[in-house]
Amino acid sequence: MTLKSLLTACALVTAGTVCAQDQVINLYSARHYPTDDALYSGFTKTTGIKINRVDSDDAGIMARLKAEGSASPADVILLVDAARLYRGEVDGLFLPVRSKVLEDAIPSNLRATPGTDGGIPWFGLSTRARVVVYNKAKVSLEDIDTYEELADAKNKGKLCIRSGSHPYNLSLFGAVMVHMGEQKTEAWLKGLVSNLARSPKGGDTDQIKAVAAGECDIAVTNSYYLARLMRSEKPEDKAVVEKVAVVFPNQQSWGTHMNIAGGAVARHTKQQANAIKFLEYLSSPEAQNYFANGNNEWPAAKGVNPVNPALQAMTGGKPFKSETIPISSVGANTVKVQQMLDRVGFR
Ligand code: FE
Numbered sequence: 428m429t430l431k432s433l434l435t436a437c438a439l440v441t442a443g444t445v446c447a448q449d450q451v452i453n454l455y456s457a458r459h460y461p462t463d464d465a466l467y468s469g470f471t472k473t474t475g476i477k478i479n480r481v482d483s484d485d486a487g488i489m490a491r492l493k494a495e496g497s498a499s500p501a502d503v504i505l506l507v508d509a510a511r512l513y514r515g516e517v518d519g520l521f522l523p524v525r526s527k528v529l530e531d532a533i534p535s536n537l538r539a540t541p542g543t544d545g546g547i548p549w550f551g552l553s554t555r556a557r558v559v560v561y562n563k564a565k566v567s568l569e570d571i572d573t574y575e576e577l578a579d580a581k582n583k584g585k586l587c588i589r590s591g592s593h594p595y596n597l598s599l600f601g602a603v604m605v606h607m608g609e610q611k612t613e614a615w616l617k618g619l620v621s622n623l624a625r626s627p628k629g630g631d632t633d634q635i636k637a638v639a640a641g642e643c644d645i646a647v648t649n650s651y652y653l654a655r656l657m658r659s660e661k662p663e664d665k666a667v668v669e670k671v672a673v674v675f676p677n678q679q680s681w682g683t684h685m686n687i688a689g690g691a692v693a694r695h696t697k698q699q700a701n702a703i704k705f706l707e708y709l710s711s712p713e714a715q716n717y718f719a720n721g722n723n724e725w726p727a728a729k730g731v732n733p734v735n736p737a738l739q740a741m742t743g744g745k746p747f748k749s750e751t752i753p754i755s756s757v758g759a760n761t762v763k764v765q766q767m768l769d770r771v772g773f774r
Contacts, residue, residue, distance in 0.1 A: 462721030501693035508594040513758020521691035532710040551687035553724040578618025587643035591773035601760035654723035654737035682748040
């Protein structure tokens with residue numbers, strides 16, 4: 428190709444040269460971890476397919492997909508919560524797909540239920556535990572090593588937790604409802620509210636910091652927020668980690684609640700094959716290690732065991748018992764859970 432014809436076929440943009448014949452997929456991502464960039468360029472190197480990333484949070488991505496409708500340029504979507512993935516499925520934002528690679532790699536409890544034609548609307552790609560962090564000088568482990576005990580009167584005035592209707596909590600509460608049934612779950616939520624040390628505010632990291640600061644004794648958080656503090660070099664973060672301990676609840680019963688981050692093919696993609704190829708790539712062992720580790724998560728794919736010092740320290744290097752319920756059942760409970768939250772005044 429002569430320089431002249433190259434220039435007519437390609438447009439020079441700041442990110443490099445994009446040619447009309449280049450394959451580009453549009454990725455709407457709620458993941459904003461710098462390490463993910465290297466991962467995506469790995470995909471481009473192996474397949475020649477470029478990734479054009481649009482960043483937002485889960486809610487922003489879903490609102491955008493709805494607004495764009497059938498004109499949406501989105502090909503692949505990455506979200507960071509099971510209830511949100513379920514919501515995207517129900518709202519028809521995803522294209523259910525068949526992929527032997529994905530079906531072999533991702534355990535069936537970590538992906539959506541297949542439709543009648545066998546198509547699967549979304550796949551979990553990494554997992555995070557919803558754990559309990561506590562002030563080790565003030566609380567004994569036996570008093571908080573189950574989710575049930577967080578609502579027990581013995582823990583009155585000790586609990587810090589973010590808003591009840593945040594997706595991470597909706598997913599946890601939806602899971603609790605699978606395990607305990609509706610009535611017991613509502614009573615449990617009521618117990619949580621009466622054990623609050625303060626009105627819910629802030630994110631998960633804020634709850635951990637509130638324990639270290641003595642504002643409360645017990646907090647609920649996703650595991651990677653604690654891992655992030657454990658890996659931080661900042662003296663103030665080290666001081667927080669020094670004061671707290673962590674427990675993976677319900678080891679003697681149904682196991683610790685696991686949420687997922689996951690991916691889906693966009694309903695109106697014009698590049699179904701390439702979109703599936705990208706999700707398949709993310710489920711490969713190399714990508715899984717990188718993808719999960721970048722945010723201190725565990726891989727969703729079978730047989731991938733990354734070495735992450737913070738996660739190892741958190742679990743004492745031992746395997747822990749995690750929930751085995753289908754993660755899709757969690758999302759299905761969120762409407763009922765939200766109604767319960769309104770009734771018990773958990774805002
Ligand atoms: Fe998060």
